[in-house]
Amino acid sequence: MTVTVLDTPADVALAVATRVAEAIAGRPSLVLGLPTGNTPIGAYAQLRRLHGEGRADFSRVSTFNLDEFVGVSGHHPGSFRQFMARHLFTGVNIPADRIGFLDGTAGDLEAECRRYDKAIAAAGGVGLQLLGIGANGHIGFNEPADSLIAGTHYARLLESTRRDNALLFEGDASKVPPEALTMGVGSILGSEAILLIATGTAKAACMAGAVNGPVTTRLPASLLQLHRQVEVIVDRAAAAGL
Numbered sequence: 001m002t003v004t005v006l007d008t009p010a011d012v013a014l015a016v017a018t019r020v021a022e023a024i025a026g027r028p029s030l031v032l033g034l035p036t037g038n039t040p041i042g043a044y045a046q047l048r049r050l051h052g053e054g055r056a057d058f059s060r061v062s063t064f065n066l067d068e069f070v071g072v073s074g075h076h077p078g079s080f081r082q083f084m085a086r087h088l089f090t091g092v093n094i095p096a097d098r099i100g101f102l103d104g105t106a107g108d109l110e111a112e113c114r115r116y117d118k119a120i121a122a123a124g125g126v127g128l129q130l131l132g133i134g135a136n137g138h139i140g141f142n143e144p145a146d147s148l149i150a151g152t153h154y155a156r157l158l159e160s161t162r163r164d165n166a167l168l169f170e171g172d173a174s175k176v177p178p179e180a181l182t183m184g185v186g187s188i189l190g191s192e193a194i195l196l197i198a199t200g201t202a203k204a205a206c207m208a209g210a211v212n213g214p215v216t217t218r219l220p221a222s223l224l225q226l227h228r229q230v231e232v233i234v235d236r237a238a239a240a241g242l
């Protein structure tokens with residue numbers, strides 16, 4: 001793991017976007033794994049800017065997002081699909097047919113998970129996986145538990161995670177679906193390279209565990225220590241426990 005500590009969330013956003021733009025320049029057909037959440041919003045804004053300035057061409061890039069709510073269509077304003085449209089997709093030139101997303105309204109959710117794993121494999125696997133981290137150490141919707149699931153799967157969300165996502169549903173945590181589909185820890189660790197981003201004091205404890213603590217399913221991000229190519233970019237607040 002390499003850890004880069006920067007002063008502010010704005011510095012983190014710029015560094016992450018620059019890293020992604022460099023990766024695309026080096027490999028124009030890069031397969032990107034993408035997270036939602038507050039953390040990557042600044043980096044997505046910087047990527048839109050770089051694209052607008054002609055410094056990032058996504059025309060051959062493919063993307064796969066980590067997760068989506070069950071029972072929420074990709075047209076619903078609370079969906080992660082619409083979050084990505086707002087923050088990234090409408091501002092860059094990723095071809096629509098290269099945007100991979102889980103369908104939380106699929107009739108057969110198990111088949112939908114298998115379809116997703118096959119689609120990622122058919123694309124050659126994820127080249128660069130961007131990740132946020134939950135204050136409880138979750139990655140994607142892989143919540144702390146006694147055991148974790150490797151592949152894409154159906155997951156029940158913790159109440160704390162539903163509260164964290166309330167803004168997408170008119171600020172009302174009870175409206176956040178209690179279930180989601182998510183890439184598993186095996187899918188994430190199968191990526192060629194991983195870029196973990198965290199900002200703010202609320203992430204200091206989980207980042208300390210993820211980087212320096214024991215590898216445990218009780219802090220899913222700690223499993224990233226098993227991967228050979230993980231880059232961590234954090235601000236000073238999130239690095240306080242490192």
Ligand code: PGA
Nearest residue numbers: 037038039040132133134
């Ligand atoms: P956040 O969420 O970026 O909104 O803090 C991160 C996560 O839950 O993975």
